[in-house]
Amino acid sequence: MNVTNLRGASLAAIAYCCLSAGASAHSIKAEPANGTLASFDIVKTTIVTKGDTAVFTTRVRGEAGKDKPDATGKFEGSQVYAYVWPTSLDSGDIGFDKAQGIVALAVTFHPDFDDAAYGGKNRHIWHPHWVVLAKDKACGAGLKVVDIPEGSKPKVPPTWPNVPLLIDSPEYPTTFKGDTVDVEIPLSLISGISGASFDGVTAGLKVNGNLHAPLLCVADVFKIASGDLSLPGKVVPAK
Template identity: 35%
Template structure:
């Protein structure tokens, strides 16, 4: 556990450059429609509910959680992704990825330009392809990436690499990303998500932090993200807030 925490702190420390880095509007970001108070984290918790066998994640913000989101780009290349993220000391294998280096994080996201949860109908209208702006979860593996102002991106892999294993609920992208379908609830200043114990292989004791960030998709002008492209497929471009301030992942599941 100590080794994982130290590694997490080392990688995540790069995200601090977002506060001093270039503004995202200079990174081809659409004019922001986000109220940053909605992404100013004031507290967070992860509670293990033994009675119901589940982990209950919660972030409290200064404004209204999940109320404001980014303006659509109108295409996949440059599409915005807003997120509330729990970096953890869990390992990628705990949620069904093959062994790989990086930080496993639970990200609650919304994005107006695409739907990446093909197995789930989050708005309950019978159409599994139109849940773009509905807040929903992803497991992601984060790695340091100095190409983007936020210093992190979702780890990618070569689609031809047959050794890579993803959870069965993955959205079919060449990234360490899963779309697990957990329930997300927004209520006033709070955004919450519930994870059954068995979905983390009963690893209910771990450390975490809480981050709110703006991310962006890069697919290339042709719409296909090729190996060797200059920018990551999904990178962090702006950090709105970090609960611990120093990204030491100091918080423990209660």
């Protein structure tokens, strides 16, 4: 399935269709949107703490993880599908330099390249990343994963996959079950998560065809849980 087949709506239209979305103390609920592919149609997204673990959860109208991008056979122009939790965390909280952009956890699938830590393979499985996002009008949805300029030596976490992007590849337990995707992260690795704000997004990303900045764009936004990326969710202990 091609990302372009999923466009169908601008960010403004997506926001309009989700204005009925509501936030409780810790979760964000959204009305189903029949114009959105069911596997990416968020109906609820949550981040809670349970003991010494933070649990990121998104529930969709269909089967989570069912739809994946088609392989293109090359890195340039290849596609990425993602379940994303934008947060109020600082990039310094996840091992990069401070104040570099919007920190988000993303569970991704991309069949044309590997970006696991230490040279590992991950192109054929859904897997988690920390990413730092920033606005860029050159991208279809106006956001990119922040590039690392050639010659610069920024602070990076130990599981940085040695690519010129502010992206991390930790091996957090990630589970797809029915309509739900869950990621479990030790609180010791993200101590700033308690009380943080968050949102939920499903999106398609694309590698720039000429491999120049921006290298990795958010090309399509399928659904925003809040409707407007206002991060209304709050991370609280699970009841």
